[in-house]
Every structure is written in C-alpha cells, then in structure tokens.
Amino acid sequence: MPHEHEAEHSDAGRADLRADCGRCFALCCVALPFAASADFAINKDVGQPCPNLRADFRCGIHTHLRQSGFAGCAVFDCFGAGQKVSQVTFGGQDWREAPHTARQMFGVFAVMRQLHEILWYISEALTLAPARTLHAELRQTRETIERLTHGSVQELMDCDVAAHRSEVNVLLLRASELVRAEVRGRKKNQKNHRRADLMGAKLKGADLRGADLRGAYLIAADLRGADLRLADLIGADLRDADLRGADLTDCIFLTQAQVDAAKGDAATRLPRSLDRPAHW
Ligand code: SF4
Secondary structure (H helix, E strand, C coil), X not given: CCCCCCCCCCCCCCHHHCCCHHHCCCCHHHHCCECCXXXXXXXXXXXXXXXXXXXXXXXCCHHHCCCCCCHHHHCCCCCCHHHHHHHHHCCCCCCCCCHHHHHHHHHHHHHHHHHHHHHHHHHHHCCCHHHHHHHHHHHHHHHHHHHHHCXXXXXXXXXXXXXXXXXXXXXXXXXXXXXXXXXXXXXXXXXXXXXXXXXXXXXXXXXXXXXXXXXXXXXXXXXXXXECCCCECCCCECCCCECCCCECCCCECCCHHHHHHCECCCCCECCCCCCCCCCC
C-alpha cells in the first residue's frame, strides 16, 4: 500500500477504468442514443441496438469506424463501466438472454459510466505530487465511490451522481491549483480560460503552461506547437483541435477520448498514461 503522502504510479488503480469490450455486452452500442451528425451516420434511440452490432456483441465495422461515418464511436470511452455493469452488477447475464433486464442494465450503465469517470479523475489526482496534501481525502472519496460501483441495481439507480460529482470537483479544483502553481511566473488568474469559447482560435505556438482550460471549447483550434505542460484540460472539447507538435506532457485531467477526437502527429507529446491515436 502506498504511503499516505506519496503520489501513486500513473497507472495504479486505473486498470479497471479502461474499457474491456470483450467482457462487455456492447452496452454503448445499445444503451446510448445517436443523432445523425459528423460523429454518427444514423439516428438511434436509447435501447435500440446499432445495426452494425453483431450477434457476438462485436462491432461489424470496428476497423473502419471513421471512414463509415461513426467517428463518435471511435472516440467514446466508458472508463471500464461496460464490463463492470455486464460482469459485476448483472453477473454475466446479457440483455439478449434476459430482455427483461435490458432497461435497467442500460440505466445502470449511464450511472456507472459517470462514477467510473469520477474514479478516473480521482486516480489521476492521486498521481500528482504537488497535490499530496489532498491525497488522504482523495483516497477516502475513491473508496466511497468504489463501494457505490459495487452496489445493487436499485442502489445504483438511486445514486445521486451529481452530488458526488460536485463534491469531487472541489477536490479536483484544489489539486489543479496546486499543480498549476508549479509553473514559475504564473500570476494569479493569468491564463484562466475556463469554459472559454476558443473554437477555431489561433493559438499556434502559444505558451499555455499551467493554463486553466477546464471545459474550454477548443473545437478546431490551432494549437500547433503550443506548450500545454501542466495545463488543466478537464472536460475541454478538443474535437478537431490541431495538436501537431504540441507539448501536452504533464498536462492534467486529459482523457484518451479527448486526444482521440483531436488531430496530432508524431511530434505531439502526450502524458505517459495516454496512447497515441492510431489515426495520427
Ligand atoms: S458502429 Fe460499431 S461501435 Fe458504433 S455503436 Fe455501432 S456497433 Fe457499436
């Protein structure tokens, strides 16, 4: 067990928060609705299986999702909620075998995904050495959320996710402040772009070290060669943002889905916990 004030290894506690589609009953392909758009080629209602879904719960167009107009699927991440609901909450019984459970299973999946996303961020905060004074509190909160994820169907359906989310958000904000304060010369409130509209912004080569980009709209922004080290990117919309040559080493709260939705190249530097997307 790690020392109370020691930062955890970047992947400690996150293995269960990675999607394992082989152990999931394709919940994202059924439970979630689609609206025909640049991300999805078709409309689909909640609970309606995608027509590309095969009988073995595999995607029939997995190798060419983007080319087939399903880029939204290529960037979706359930943070491991799919296999947890399939194998733990519902004990390995799928919605085809037991159609009477389908509605509950899909409802629980929506809750579980949010809980797992919260766990992902807490686990990341536990790797941040400058936030070590918060680690005991973060571990306690992680235990509480973990316990919830092992609850019954009814307990999960009754769970007040929004309340847990805002409680955790306070801790994440404090962790973010402590990390971003490490950037030398950062004046208070400097580089605060929280929820800023930066769609298509020309930020080529910008010095965004330690910037607060929480929830910023960076859709199609030009971030080529930008320095985003120690920037907080939680919830930032990076769809089609150009990250070629950008430095995202040690930026915080960036997820694989955000990276997968952006453009990049071999020169883009990513945090160690994230993979370079195959399409870059
Ligand atoms: S296109 Fe494939 S990955 Fe996307 S919802 Fe349909 S079956 Fe699932």
